[in-house]
Amino acid sequence: MTALDLFDHDLPGLERVFERWGEKRFRARQVMNWLYKKGVTRFEEMTDLSAALRERLGREATAALPRIAAEQTSRDGTVKLLLELADGERVETVLMPDDGRVTQCVSTQVGCAMGCAFCRTGTLGLRRHLTAGEIVAQVVVGQARMGPDRRITNVVFMGMGEPLHNFDNVVRAFRILSSDHGLNITRRRLTVSTAGLADRIRRLPPEMLGSLAVSLNATTDEVRDRIMPVNRRFPIQELLEALRESPLPPRDRYTVEYVLLGGVNDSPDDARRLVKLLSHVRCKVNLIAYNPHGDSPFERPRPEAVEAFRKILLDKNFTATLRKSRGEDILAACGQLKAEEGGTLGG
Structure with missing residues (x-):
């Protein structure tokens, strides 16, 4: 049994x-x-x-917790943990202390089936889903690692895996983390990322919609088909339709994430198309300058291209933030996670 x-x-x-x-x-x-x-x-x-x-x-x-198989600390204080699960599979989780706040990035799958061309995790393929308990236990381990004086204040489901592909377990983990009887992290401090599974977005309970971060990353189906194979199943307009038609609570907004790939999707024309695409979606935009890694041919965008892209959004009254990359020197930044076999961390 x-x-x-x-x-x-x-x-x-x-x-x-x-x-x-x-x-x-x-x-x-x-x-x-x-x-x-x-x-x-x-x-x-x-x-x-x-x-x-x-x-x-x-x-x-x-009530067993995963074992910390390895640990790395970045120059900026980011901590990456390689966690060994009960069956020997391994995932990575990242702790990011910053100005009295600690954000933890958790994994939802061992590997990932999405195959996004710019993401290091996607090179693994999907090994298996994590249970809700394995997702929650990452935060329990992270809290123990930080100690009683450094509380985990924010959790982002942005580690290894596509959260909405593991739908039921992620919904249950979200409810445990936000429960008064669980870790009591307010829903506004939980973020669930998706590569754009429109059918699963339509199934999300309303209380999770305001926590949804959608990785768009392109403004044409031609480019998005190339860098995000999920687009062949759920093209851009179908994805945006799912966002518009879902019962987003009145005071909430989606987060649209846009990874800027040098020379691929970072032109002023891309920015103007993005404005048009999002004109009827209640959202804020989170720009992410691509974090290079050895498994991908893409390049980091030029700083002036990033600023020009952001200015076009701001001029059209969008809230557009530029995410600060953390832990790049230990391959802990966005898109860089990949739990290696043999006891070493990704990289």
Whole structure:
């Protein structure tokens, strides 16, 4: 019998487990308090539970965390952890401290099936989905690594994998992370990235839509087909239609991410087409200067091209930010994650 992974359950799910066991529903809240508020994973230390319940948890459940197989620290303070899962598979997670805030980038799959031409993770192919518990456990490990004085304040589902390809597990992990009984990270500080799975966007619960970051990265289907194979299934107009028709809460906005590839999608004409494409989408734009790596032929855009692109958006009253790259020297920046075999971190 497979052991019950406590990290894999939100409060309602864990309450149902305890009801089946003949226990009171409030036991679920007690267990989640131990796991997420006190950081205790040893059942014998959960002293407000009965001895019989602790014994049963020891027999039938687990609260095991992935092992830190390797660690690298960047010049800018970014920390990249290579985590070994229970079956020996490995994923990377990145911790980014900055001005009293700590953002953690978590993985949702071992590898990725999307095959984006500029992304290092895509060269792995898809090995398997992560469970909700394996996604949540990355944050528990990250919090333990940062220590009690440096709280994880923001979580971005932007590590290895396409989050919406692993839809059910990502939705459940989102709810655990944002729950008062989980890690209690407000929804406005959670971001779920997607390469543009329009059918899954339409299925997202409304409370997650304001946390959605859509990687557009091109303004024509010809270019997007070439750099993002998902576009052949969900072309740009179909993707934008899914965004417009989804029930985005009134005060929320999508984030449209745009990786600027030198000489590919960073021209003034691209910027003007982007303005036109997004004119009826409630969104802000996050520009990302491409982070080079050895597995890709693309080049970083010229700084003046980046500024000219951004100015066109700003002049049309778009909120357009330029993401600051973190951890490039340890291959921890956007698009650079790739958990290598043999115990070494990507790179």
